[in-house]
Amino acid sequence: MRLVLLLPLGQLPPLLRAPLSSSAAFLEEAAALTAGVGGAPHVDMKVDPWSWGSLGVDASGNKDEGAGDQGIMFGYAADDTPDLMPADIIGSEVLETAADGARAFRFIQGPVFCQLLMADEINRAPAKVQSALLEAMQERQVTIGDTTFPLDEPFLVLATQNPVEQEGTYPLPEAQVDRFMLKVVIGYPSREEERAIIRQNMATEPVKINPVIHPEEIMKARQLVREVYMDEKIEKYIVDIVFASRFPREVNLGRLQQLISYGGSPRASINLALAAKAYAFIKRRGYVIPEDVRAVCHDVLRHRIGLTYEAEAENISVEQIINDILNTVEVP
Numbered sequence: 001m002r003l004v005l006l007l008p009l010g011q012l013p014p015l016l017r018a019p020l021s022s023s024a025a026f027l028e029e030a031a032a033l034t035a036g037v038g039g040a041p042h043v044d045m046k047v048d049p050w051s052w053g054s055l056g057v058d059a060s061g062n063k064d065e066g067a068g069d070q071g072i073m074f075g076y077a078a079d080d081t082p083d084l085m086p087a088d089i090i091g092s093e094v095l096e097t098a099a100d101g102a103r104a105f106r107f108i109q110g111p112v113f114c115q116l117l118m119a120d121e122i123n124r125a126p127a128k129v130q131s132a133l134l135e136a137m138q139e140r141q142v143t144i145g146d147t148t149f150p151l152d153e154p155f156l157v158l159a160t161q162n163p164v165e166q167e168g169t170y171p172l173p174e175a176q177v178d179r180f181m182l183k184v185v186i187g188y189p190s191r192e193e194e195r196a197i198i199r200q201n202m203a204t205e206p207v208k209i210n211p212v213i214h215p216e217e218i219m220k221a222r223q224l225v226r227e228v229y230m231d232e233k234i235e236k237y238i239v240d241i242v243f244a245s246r247f248p249r250e251v252n253l254g255r256l257q258q259l260i261s262y263g264g265s266p267r268a269s270i271n272l273a274l275a276a277k278a279y280a281f282i283k284r285r286g287y288v289i290p291e292d293v294r295a296v297c298h299d300v301l302r303h304r305i306g307l308t309y310e311a312e313a314e315n316i317s318v319e320q321i322i323n324d325i326l327n328t329v330e331v332p
Contacts, residue, residue: 084125086132090142107144112136115152115215122159123169130176133157137179154218174262174306181271182296183303221281228277229287233332235273238293242269244325245305251328256321259311264304272300290331298322 091110097103111117112133122130136142137157142149159180177183189197200207240251246263248256275296280288302318311321 084129089132117157119159123161177303182299225278225281238272240329261306261308268304
């Protein structure tokens with residue numbers, strides 16, 4: 001099976017577009033961001049319960065059997081459950097017996113050997129399964145024994161999380177959360193969107209999705225994104241934002257010191273710069289401006305800033321902390 005990446009999501013029919021709710025506009029750009037940016041362009045989506053987060057992810061591509069070499073290979077990790085094993089994701093070796101009686105191990109690839117991997121409700125998978133994705137997400141390879149298997153490019157992980165049901169879930173460790181470039185929060189659809197969902201589900205004809213981009217174009221876009229100009233003042237602005245999340249007192253935000261348990265990592269700075277370049281690229285500019293950084297800041301940082309118990313007791317959200325930082329750090 002092949003999957004052809006769809007960009008932008010705004011061209012999708014209402015059935016596939018409606019579940020994205022108020023985040024639809026940004027998810028259209030997030031798809032382009034993650035497709036065009038090098039490094040670790042993975043996306044974690046936190047969805048309201050039963051809001052069709054998996055459908056929104058699945059809609060990022062078209063399962064086209066006739067795509068041939070033009071398509072993007074699609075891997076689906078199914079609904080992650082507590083009994084899932086690492087071999088179910090990366091694959092395993094099986095002992096085979098040849099016609100002459102000779103026996104040998106053969107490696108059978110798992111769903112991670114694709115270009116667009118969907119991990120539905122990843123917080124239900126046990127820790128061993130989550131850690132099995134670490135090498136694939138960061139190094140673009142899978143190691144089995146003494147053999148390393150490279151993954152095809154472009155490689156992208158789209159994961160969903162259900163934040164409501166906590167029984168039987170395993171929160172992702174910070175090391176893996178940090179490997180997701182963006183964390184996008186998806187709410188419920190509006191009334192009009194939900195009516196469109198009903199009409200589409202009652203339709204007799206299946207929804208047809210047309211491919212609009214191919215892997216070669218994505219790889220070219222990646223190179224162009226890297227060439228987008230970023231001034232030293234913008235670099236300093238990005239570093240100032242990330243450092244403010246680590247040491248808020250340095251920017252006269254001492255009141256946040258007791259609310260933040262840890263700030264953004266160096267990956268936060270890297271991904272914020274890459275996302276700002278990609279945002280400028282899809283806005284048809286060859287240079288980055290401060291508004292590009294601010295536009296992607298919440299989705300890059302919301303999963304990289306940890307809150308203390310004091311913040312949770314006072315109902316302080318990460319969004320509020322990011323807003324305070326953006327409103328305080330000097331804009332070049």
